[in-house]
Amino acid sequence: MSGFPAALVLEQLLNGLQLGLMLFLLASGLTLVLGIMDVVNLAHGSLYMLGAYFAATLARATGSFWAGVALAVLATAGVGVLLEVSVLRRVYARDHLTQVLATFALILVFNEGVRMIWGPQALLLTVPQELARPVRLLPGLGYSAYRLFLIGVGIGLAAGLFLLIHRTRLGMWVRAGASNRAMAQAMGIPIRRVFTLVFGVSAGLCAVAGALLGPILAVQVGMGEEILILAFVVIVVGGIGSVKGALVGALLVGIVDTAGRALLPPLFLRLLPPEVASNLGPAVASILIYLLMAAVLFLRPQGLFPVRA
């Protein structure tokens, strides 16, 4: 890696960390729902979209970004609980294909509903004033205060989630449910209520990601689908049902994607003739995370941290 300025490499690491931690917020909920309830929930991305829309609307209504985010998280968690009780509960016992179809239908319903309420135009959500400036980390390296804040929130929530899962009774139930649902039920764990709670929490995490990414991404209909694909890559890499796997997978995907886009094209230009490199560089950089996923599946088909060994 000689020849790349150290500041640029450090900046890319921070960018990768930030992207990875935001992906973790989505992937942790997705992996718990899939691991514990055995439900493939494609509508997970819709909850993320809803979080961003709620945040944009409520931030404008209250005049405060922070109040908007907080209310959006509560509102989305509420929608999540409602969704679990009214729809998802009915598809637990069905096969995965039915679940995929049902939750795909939910994507269409959410997208169309959001379009009817808010219209097809993207909404405005901007970085809060107090974070809209760079912070000097090292001489010659200024880094966005807002992205540093995202990294902080990501680390905080990841730590909180680990404490919740490894140190509390609820966490024990969740872990039991993830590794053997039938046994957990037989042991008298109120699985049904745990499901609803997990779903509410995972919807809330979606909303945190949606609301906090809103100021740097487009708040618009269909925004959930793009990021959902990345979240699925993360849980395939990390292993289904494992929060630790989701964290490691998300950081791997975030850093590999960011570093690949920044460093691969110039690297190829040094090693290969320019006409080959200029085509191959961007192409490989854009599929790098899928190459990563293929490599992990080849070496460890269950993912890096499988729950059900």
Added chain:
Amino acid sequence: MGNRTLSRLVIALALLVALPAGAQPRTVRIGFVSTLSGGGAALGQDVLDAFNLALRHLGNRLGGLPVEVLVADDQQNPDVARTAVERMLRRDRVDFVTGIIFSNVLLAVGDLVFQSQTFYISPNAGPSEYAGEQCNFYFLNVAWQNDNMHEAMGHYAQLKGYETAFILAPNYPAGRDALTGFKRFYKGRVIGEVYTRLGQLDYSAEIAQIRAAAPKAVYAFYPGAMGVNFIKQYAEAGLMQQIPLLLPGFSADADVIRAVGRPMVGVFNSSHWALELFNPINRRFVEDFRRTYNRIPTLYASQGYDAALALDHGLRAVGGDLSRKAEFRRAVLSGFETTRGRVRFNRNGYPIQNYYLRQVVEMPNGEIVNRLRGTIFRNHGDAYVSRCRLP
């Protein structure tokens, strides 16, 4: 009389009443296929809303004939568009097709429309394929050829004397065309040319590269949500004040401004249309669009409005006789009044028009809009017309 006979009689009477009473003028049927859901929905909706507004202004008549508009959503998917167009041509027997936003969708259905000898009036998509050797008698474009807006911004960067530029676009045909168009007129040094994944969310890696390369200007073509993401992140990284960001009009129109907000103030962009272009058609269009739909119209909307004006002008010239196709085409090509003044067309069906420089500014009332700053090209055509063999 039994009940059954009576009911038959009622139906027969109803049919008689419903039948047209002899020599009523026939209806023009327009097949409007556009992207009305998903990420590109805002663009299709703008074109459709403005098309409908123009019809209302024309008294729901085109060239004196009553109009029926059949709308279909192509979901930005070439296959879905093909099915919809096929149904409209075969079953509904539409007289014209219009509405498509994306070039790849248009390229998938063009042949189908042309083979059935139906005119396609493009309110947006302007692929180079239909401008050169594959130009077609039945293709008319009231917007622009895909390269034009990028050519204008390349020319502007050249005029401004930026010695170095960093250029970016998504890795797909229109993205490559865009940067080719920019480089056709920009003669300075391109010190970075980056193609990113279509639909990419995070641009921090590219922005860090721009910062490290320190060019005199950045040109980025990112349609739709990708543009909103890129511009927000560019501003958030603090680069807006350090390195001027140049954009094609699509990436700096009312829809993007609405999503990005104040950080966009100051950005220069190129367009064939502007809110304050001074002519009666544009004044009426802008005022009524704002009043009717409660938002600022985009350049896409102006194109939807002009598509209806093109149909009206052509049909007027042939006295509403839909069979006089050569005359219809000639009338449209020779030019008519639009939201951007009188526009005439090349033999490949693409417009010859002015391209303007706009800048995003904050008005005294707090509204953030594009203002006209100058003219980059006068009567500019496209680079492919010499290869078109139509008369």
